[in-house]
Amino acid sequence: MRLSLVPDNNRLIRKLESIFTLADDERQVLENLPMQVMGIKADQDIVRQGDRPSRSCLILSGFACTYKVTAGGKRQIVSFNLPGDVPDLQSLHLQVLDTSIGTISPCRVGFIPHEVLRDICERYPRLAAAFWRETLIDAAIFREWVMNVGQREGYQRIAHVLCELLVRLRAVGLAEDHACDLPITQGEFADAIGLTTVHVNRMLQQLRANGLIELKGDRLKVLDWDKLKAAGEFDPAYLHLERQEAAA
Template structure:
């Protein structure tokens, strides 16, 4: 595996690429996204350490989305040849990779439901719940708080709302006692209340624990 440090806001792979390797996020936050013809960005997923965001390129030879960093990232590149060999020799590893892509699909379906059916307040609450659980699963949550480098513009690009609207929603959530957001630190004082606001059921994440509070 080749480990590379990549600066923030840099593409790792782009739509139309035919890569010969996949990447493992070792540190930092990345996202998969597409750009529309008029230049708007739709973020499809945020990726945390431990994710292999472009694992599908092992079998789908032309990428249909881009993958880029949101923060400085450490990324491990693994050749498709090595991945193929691992899957052929170790059935359990092949099953783990398959499970990874299935969970990616489950997250995508949940995001589609949010964008199509939930109001902006609920969308933001749902996203915060999801990210807290995913970050906790990789040891990046301390009690009820975590480092939160995702910007309001990036939240808007993920949820299909404007940055101004995201700002208003976050202010309302602070006033309602759902979140405390100071600089790049997010704290959730009442997890159950945030889950209720976000219509959040963590089943789709397929994690062993549904608890975020310490």
């Protein structure tokens, strides 16, 4: 598939603008970013642990996840990847991937050659700083997830992840009025928060019964945002958003 200029990478621009103030010329560079766009079915790997990629992947639409697998075949999801995310941006400087990235729902993915990213970083130092900030925030999210899995009870874990997803989706324009599409299965939540699928189901039922959320199919509606944040001990500071209204 040939490289093309695609007009639909506005999620990347929105994502970066939620954490960094872009100038007009920097925004234009991102609008004209050359990439190879592919449609990938659900439950497929985009890149695998041990790969030596020559490009990074931008999630244009759909949901993906970063994960690792034990020798016994157990999967630990370490982050959910949303439109606007470049989950393997670190591969620009780290030659070998130490995690895998796979789709959760059908996705459209833009593959950006590393030489293109390097050229942009050299010509636009502030964009290099924006990408660096993005990877630092990814690391902050990983730290928060370690806290979530290691020290919080099941009810708190699921509440916290739901809060994070809603805030991150709002930042890229994919959630409003405390509601969003959420095509994540209970099994995938279980792999992310270290519980069984049965336990995840029980915790979601409890959140519903307590009047905090409504979950119908792939659609999440938060009925009491303040109580859900309290239940998950959620403080959005670790997301380092410049636009604080996204976390309100």
